[in-house]
Amino acid sequence: NGAEALAAQMAATGVLVEVNLTSNDVILEVSGKNHPYAWLRQRGVPVSLSTDDAGILRIDLSHEYARAAGEGASYADLKRSARNAIAFSFLAGEGLWSDPNVYRRPTKACAGQLGAAEPKPGPCADLVARSDKAREQWRHERLLREFEKARK
Incomplete structure (x- = not known):
């Protein structure tokens, strides 16, 4: 229909x-x-x-x-x-995820790093530094990791 x-x-x-x-x-x-x-x-x-x-x-x-x-x-x-x-959202810049609404594949630049306190120096750190959206997503993923760790 x-x-x-x-x-x-x-x-x-x-x-x-x-x-x-x-x-x-x-x-x-x-x-x-x-x-x-x-x-x-x-x-x-x-x-x-x-x-x-x-x-x-x-x-x-x-x-x-x-x-x-x-x-x-x-x-x-x-x-x-x-x-x-x-x-x-309307936050400026590229996000951390290659698959929004699914959230299984981070961008190539940040693969294996989401949830850490800070991104490793290099492409991921550069993305987080230049993109408001990536910076907020980084913060959110770090807080999610902390919350889920505390729940266990």
Whole structure:
């Protein structure tokens, strides 16, 4: 059908959908199984959790992540959402990942280095120094590594 074709095209071309679970519930009365968040994830469409009315609804991004978990999102889904928020952002420069929304292949310059405190001198360090996006992704990957290490 048309929705399936559109989702496939969005997944193939990397069109991100920002998902506002609480706002969609309060304003549009769309929530739970009626919300397309899980449907989009299942089809490989890049998604990122966000808040669009934080001041009005009195919520923050942590609330949206907790809500997503309550609606069945796994840790891997939440991690991908956070990574997508940076990878698909308007931050200037090249990112650290060759495969945004999948996150299995870092760029050649940074292969084997993600999660370290600092990149090794050379191409990866140069990328992180010149790219706002790569610098934020580097910080995020380091914090993820620390968080996951502490959880074990």
